[in-house]
Amino acid sequence: MGDFRGGTFSISHNRERSEPFHCSNSTAVILSQANLLFYFMKRLALLRLLCVRESSINAARAMDRHWTASVALGLFLLTISYVEQKAWAQAACPVDHGKLLSALKANVKASGGPGNGGFDTHEWAAVVARDGAVCAIAFSGPTPDAQWPGSRLVAAEKASTANGLSVAHMALSTANLYAAVQPGGPLFGLQATNPVNQAAAYAGNPSTFGSSSDPLMGKPVGGIVAFGGGLALYDEKGIVGGLGVSGDSSCADHNVAWRTRAALGLDKVPAGVNPNRKDAIVYDLNPGGKSASGWGHPLCLGSEADIAAELGAGVGGSMHE
Numbered sequence: 001m002g003d004f005r006g007g008t009f010s011i012s013h014n015r016e017r018s019e020p021f022h023c024s025n026s027t028a029v030i031l032s033q034a035n036l037l038f039y040f041m042k043r044l045a046l047l048r049l050l051c052v053r054e055s056s057i058n059a060a061r062a063m064d065r066h067w068t069a070s071v072a073l074g075l076f077l078l079t080i081s082y083v084e085q086k087a088w089a090q091a092a093c094p095v096d097h098g099k100l101l102s103a104l105k106a107n108v109k110a111s112g113g114p115g116n117g118g119f120d121t122h123e124w125a126a127v128v129a130r131d132g133a134v135c136a137i138a139f140s141g142p143t144p145d146a147q148w149p150g151s152r153l154v155a156a157e158k159a160s161t162a163n164g165l166s167v168a169h170m171a172l173s174t175a176n177l178y179a180a181v182q183p184g185g186p187l188f189g190l191q192a193t194n195p196v197n198q199a200a201a202y203a204g205n206p207s208t209f210g211s212s213s214d215p216l217m218g219k220p221v222g223g224i225v226a227f228g229g230g231l232a233l234y235d236e237k238g239i240v241g242g243l244g245v246s247g248d249s250s251c252a253d254h255n256v257a258w259r260t261r262a263a264l265g266l267d268k269v270p271a272g273v274n275p276n277r278k279d280a281i282v283y284d285l286n287p288g289g290k291s292a293s294g295w296g297h298p299l300c301l302g303s304e305a306d307i308a309a310e311l312g313a314g315v316g317g318s319m320h321e
Contacts, residue, residue: 093135094233094240095127095264097212101138104245107259111140114259117304118252122147124210125260126156126244127233128163132220135241139210151246152209153201156216157223158230158253163242164194166232166279171239171272174230175254175281178298179291181226186294196223228281228297229253233266240266251297251304254281258313274315281308283317 095103105111109120122141129135134156141147158174165172180187197220204215228250233241243266245257258280261267272278273295283305284296299305299317308314 091129091131091133092240093127093129094235094266095136097136097138099264100125100127100136100260103260103263104138104256105140106263107256108140115303115307116248116252116255116259117302117307118249118255118300119302120252121248123245123247123253123256124148124151124155125257126152126159126216127241128156128159128221128244129241130163130239132160132163132222133218134159134214134216134221135218137210137214137216140247144206144209147247152216153196153221153223154225154246155229155244156201156221157196158225158244158246158257159242160194160221160223160244161225161242162230162232162244163239166239166242168238169270171232171234171269171279173228173232173254173272173279173281174225174244175228175250175297176273176279176295177224177226178228179285179294179296182289191224191226194222194224197221229257231257231261231279232269233261233264234268234270235266236268249300249302249304251281251300251308252302255304255307255311255313258308258311277312277315280312281314283308283314 104123104125105113107113107116108123109115110122122139124139124147125137126134127136137152137156139147139152144152161174161177162172165177177187177190179185181190182188200216200219200221208214225244229246230242230244231254232239233243243257243261243264245253245260247253248256258267269278272280273293274280274282282291282293282296283299284292285298286292289298305314305317309318
């Protein structure tokens with residue numbers, strides 16, 4: 001027998017044991033509707049039996065018609081549900097897990113890549129497709145806890161933010177948002193507009209975090225992050241998603257994201273808030289915290305600004321400029 005509860009379909013082999021099969025949201029919806037149809041079919045069968053026992057031939061025939069109509073309606077609903085789920089199917093992911101993992105490791109010092117000016121610790125990276133669903137997530141270290149565990153979700157939120165606030169003709173990095181969301185800024189309050197999807201954020205088996213079967217896969221995570229590390233992804237045809245990196249200082253995260261995006265070949269950015277360096281991080285806050293451009297980000301304590309200047313990933317703040 002089967003039983004469906006809360007996204008899990010349990011197949012009972014005997015009275016003592018059942019093995020849960022965890023399914024996706026779309027599968028869960030279809031199974032739930034199938035169970036509902038099965039319930040109504042059982043009820044109709046019981047009513048028909050009662051009618052027969054009472055020798056009500058006309059009532060039994062009427063029940064036959066109801067039975068047929070109910071089955072047809074149920075199959076129709078299941079078909080509609082399937083079509084809707086296909087329509088909401090995840091947009092094409094611009095990268096796969098293997099490519100993201102390779103690009104990330106190649107650009108994090110702790111995993112053999114270049115320095116990025118911060119702590120040079122291991123990092124998380126996440127990619128969302130254009131529809132906002134997480135479609136790739138990876139970490140540079142040997143185990144999930146070799147980098148800040150909390151940065152898994154931060155990376156996904158950075159990817160979601162950059163994707164959600166960028167369009168075909170203009171990109172905004174998460175670093176570009178810092179000054180604008182401060183009190184009195186033009187985007188003050190932005191961080192409260194898109195809450196984190198907590199059902200997705202805190203679900204699943206931690207042993208799968210950062211793998212191709214990470215519980216975040218296929219789910220929109222939401223959230224707004226207004227410091228460095230999130231970049232929109234562009235191929236030759238236009239915007240295809242977002243990338244988020246977290247696990248170091250926000251300035252270093254931006255540098256790692258910049259390098260990783262380039263390694264993936266998804267840096268065909270058309271324009272941004274800076275006329276020369278597009279969605280680069282802008283270090284133009286004065287001692288009072290005001291940004292000359294309106295899109296500024298504070299300096300971090302390492303050499304991140306110098307490295308950003310060398311990469312073309314930053315404007316201002318470098319001792320070499």
